[in-house]
Amino acid sequence: MNKDKIMLAHGAGGKLSIELVREVFLPRFDNRILDALEDSAVFEADGGRLDFTTDAFVVKPLFFPGGDIGTLSVCGTVNDLCMMGAKPLYLSASFIIEEGLPIETLDRVVNSMKLAARDAGISIVAGDTKVVEKGAADNLFITTAGVGKIQDDVNLSSSSVAAGDAVIINGFIGDHEMAVLLARGEFDLQGEVKSDCAPLSGLVAAILSVSRKIKCMRDPTRGGLATVLNEIAGASRVGIIIEEDKIPVREEVRTACDLLGFDPLYLANEGKVVVFVDGDDAEKVLEVMKTHPLGKNSVIIGEVVQEPESRVLLKTSIKGHRVVGLLSGEQFPRIC
């Protein structure tokens, strides 16, 4: 590995991604808001708090079961806003298009964005289009940025998780990444896996309406559940113990993972939220999540403990505990 060049692993959400952010971006863009390293930036405006975030989407193929790059580009940014407890308001969308892309393809993608934005309750208010020569981009890249409004009594942060908190997820993990991987047709596997891609605004609003003891929410996208749990354990200096048997993984996803040698804990999701809530409110939050269409399969998958600090442990049915670390290279072909 050449450490002087950007490698795919720098974009995979694991150790190298974190290094790149710490060594190249943070020292230069030095400011309090960015240093918080949340999924989005919170700032004050005229007395209220707004949330601001961005994401670039480079998924390949553009279309996959359950969604496409358009759905993804809206849901990804909407969900980052939701994770700070913000109500999504406005979205910008920048398109980098490879010369020769059929306009009909662009049209389908834009229509998916329209539908996803409607579901999310967000308006697409600003945009830009650039066209590059054939070969200078891979069909279509979309970057969205979003602005949302945080309610006055909501204060979520990756550093406020504490021992005694429960860890809840709203359903099956790994569906998105496996759907995209199978859609590529590179593996000799047939699969019926659909991406879980969905805007979480409604589910998150429901969660926040029943409890004032939500500590933190994160969407386990790139790097999967394992990466998110490690980030939170590190930021809050706590241990997190999750139970293997409780983590929902579809049979098709598990089988494909076994065949391909992947671990579902590291697979990206696009419609999942990991909720950290005070143990006292865990059952109440679980209940309301289960009543929402995107939370039917919600389950408490673990708990927060004091030690080991900054570590994530997986309680397996047979072998006791094992440490779940960050990815150090790429586990998979990149999908985002």
Added chain:
Amino acid sequence: MNKDKIMLAHGAGGKLSIELVREVFLPRFDNRILDALEDSAVFEADGGRLDFTTDAFVVKPLFFPGGDIGTLSVCGTVNDLCMMGAKPLYLSASFIIEEGLPIETLDRVVNSMKLAARDAGISIVAGDTKVVEKGAADNLFITTAGVGKIQDDVNLSSSSVAAGDAVIINGFIGDHEMAVLLARGEFDLQGEVKSDCAPLSGLVAAILSVSRKIKCMRDPTRGGLATVLNEIAGASRVGIIIEEDKIPVREEVRTACDLLGFDPLYLANEGKVVVFVDGDDAEKVLEVMKTHPLGKNSVIIGEVVQEPESRVLLKTSIKGHRVVGLLSGEQFPRIC
């Protein structure tokens, strides 16, 4: 030309760009804010008005005299905010990086962003990094989005320009696009042209501090001065007459344009602003512009008239008037 596929001209800022926006994006992302078709989106937040905008940067080469993709990605979005009279506050930056890019290159670009952000008075508070396979992108693309705050007594709009308004520009046109074209080395031309890339926050603040009769400001980027004037003439249903002799064009830029068969009126600028101001305040605004480092060469280049509606006329020294239209294809190799 195949009308079913995206062509480079769809990104060139001329007729095809406008068609793409009107036919694909607007009908889908239907909302009042986007329909205004300004350079950025204005929305209300907690009683104040915020401005929100985005731009994708795909310049090639990454480095050119006077700037690089980093400078550009900050200035471009900052200037879009300034054009609505907003004070730039927060910026997000998304990087799409081709595998194999030297980290030192990224580092230089990020440092340029830092310096440009400092000059502009904006904080870079959110970001994202994606890495794509070698060949799937052209080195590095950056998309920025920005949020700014509009002062209560400022109301700029492309549709509020009226007969009697003066048209002022803050200096030489065409420097940016010519600098990038020459930096490519594709033409057998040596040139010392430097991009004018600069954040306009200070100049714009000075302009707004001396006059309440500013009608509209626009930065003549992609598509150049001719395109901006056409957009304003159309949006305000007025005629605009500009005088060829008054438009500042550097000798080197004019010579290169003559040799290459380009028209400087269509060349992109990255540190220019076209100000439409009530004729009564024109001299006052011109004065203050000239005292600013980015406005030393400011000049009144024309005036707004009632007819011909939605047209731009160039008063030449010899031939009288000619119509300056929109580009219908690409005049140049794409630079953005």
